[in-house]
Amino acid sequence: MASDRPRFRFSVSATDGKARTGQIEMRRGTIRTPAFMPVGTAATVKAMKPETVRATGADIILGNTYHLMLRPGAERVARLGGLHQFMQWDRPILTDSGGYQVMSLAELRKLTEEGVTFRSHIDGSKHMLTPERSMEIQRLLGSDIVMAFDECPRADRPIGEIEASMELSMRWAKRSRDAFDAGGEHAAQSALFGIQQGALDQGLRARSAEALRAIGFDGYAIGGLAVGEGQEAMFATLDFAPGMLPEDAPRYLMGVGKPDDLVGAVERGVDMFDCVLPTRSGRNGQAFTWTGPVNLRNARHAEDTAPLDERCTCPTCGKYSRAYLHHLTKSGEMLGAMLLTEHNLSFYQQLMQAMRDAIAAGKFANFADSFRNDYLSRK
Incomplete structure (x- = not known):
């Protein structure tokens, strides 16, 4: 690996309206933006060899904390040389924190200030995922871009629940930052992204963005969209949400989406995307x-x-x-x-x-x- 490559450096080379293009430079390579990340949930982009994924033009792929912690286990992946070695992908990897999957897939989950206790959807085994454990798992995997641990409620929940969830996610964001920074060599070589929450509410989104800015992250994700609210509502939120986040950092819209979603989101200032849609389809x-x-x-x-x-x-x-x-x-x-x-x-x-x-x-x-x-x- 080239030692003179930066840990993380984002630059914008051109803008057109709110749309912008540029690049993220990292130790394992450059990511051209706007970027689409194929989803390799369980250390594989389904039906594809890593070299074939690269040949499509992908600069980065996504792996998932929840799935990999359950099978084969983060500690096992670490013993086998880390996720890059394990799956033979030598470019950057972003790992989702597992928060969304815990809420959508896990059984008998219990949410507290500490984290989430849940039973695996695979075998019913009991686990606890906290901001600290999520950071530890992503460190063991050897992720290049680590996502803060958050909760992602549906947009149709009562506004009081969405507010409480956003505030909890911001407290978890600070704990994620602290735990990531304690990660030694991995922290010195990788990046951490915070996740804006607040569903469709402009005021809550603004408060979330302010909290994330105060903590400080390498990049910022827009979470809590593409969870059933529909394209019109998503675009209405993207009319204001990206602009609340720092201009000098990449903006990542999580879990999106259809091709026309990508075009509309880039039009509104988004730089990064991931979605299972192209592989699942x-x-x-x-x-x-x-x-x-x-x-x-x-x-x-x-x-x-x-x-x-x-x-x-x-x-x-x-x-x-x-x-x-x-x-x-x-x-x-x-x-x-x-x-x-x-x-x-x-x-x-x-x-x-x-x-x-x-x-x-x-x-x-x-x-x-x-x-x-x-x-x-x-x-």
């Missing part, structure tokens, strides 16, 4: 294209010799017909999931590159309008 016969999503299970593709997307430069589109992809999908063949996942991740990276180019050229508004016109024409 690939395993279920759905492909994303420049003219909208395509369901390969549809019978109309059975004898279609055209490529999946004529504008896409990925190997799937270069070699295989819609008819063949339809056959693989209908037959339940593993290759179908592999080819469609590779295409979807490639499409997402091509979309991010197109946005970076448009921002640099000062033509992002035209790009966004043209993209929406083509992509949403199927709807």
Whole structure:
């Protein structure tokens, strides 16, 4: 690993309206922004080899604290050389803190000031996750970008519950900062992101951002969106939430999303994204294209010799017909999931590159309008 690379350095090279493009420099490589991070929840991007993920254009992937602490266990991963060595990915890895998964997947969970006690959705075993334990797990994994531990309530909860949850998350953010800073060599080589909460409420978002600024983080995530509120409400929140966060740090919208979500969020000042959608859709016969999503299970593709997307430069589109992809999908063949996942991740990276180019050229508004016109024409 090159020793002269910075621990973490973010720079903006061009802006166009609120949209911006730049890069994050880290020890394990440079992340071009806006960036989309493929999700490698359990030390694998499903249906993909690490080198294939890299070939799609991905600069960074995401792993998950909750899943890896349960299986195979963070201590085991550490004994095996850390997550990068374990899964053979030599670029940056961001690890989610596990907070969202505890709330959405775990059984019989109990929330206290200390943390969350829960039973594994895999085998029912009992665990406790606290800000300190989350930082420890992410250190054992060897994460490059560590996420603060937080709670993520649904936006439709009563406003009093959302306020209390946000305030708890801010106390946990301070504990996460303290525990991360005590991490020795790992803290000296990695970065820590705080997570803004407050659901759809502008006042709560402002208070959360102020608390995070006071603590100080390398980057700032916008949490509590893409949890069922719908695109219109999400965009209304993104009209103000990113601007509350420091301009000199990357802004990461967690768990988003569909291609048109990404374009709208970049338009509003977001720099980083992750979502399981391109990989999950690939395993279920759905492909994303420049003219909208395509369901390969549809019978109309059975004898279609055209490529999946004529504008896409990925190997799937270069070699295989819609008819063949339809056959693989209908037959339940593993290759179908592999080819469609590779295409979807490639499409997402091509979309991010197109946005970076448009921002640099000062033509992002035209790009966004043209993209929406083509992509949403199927709807």
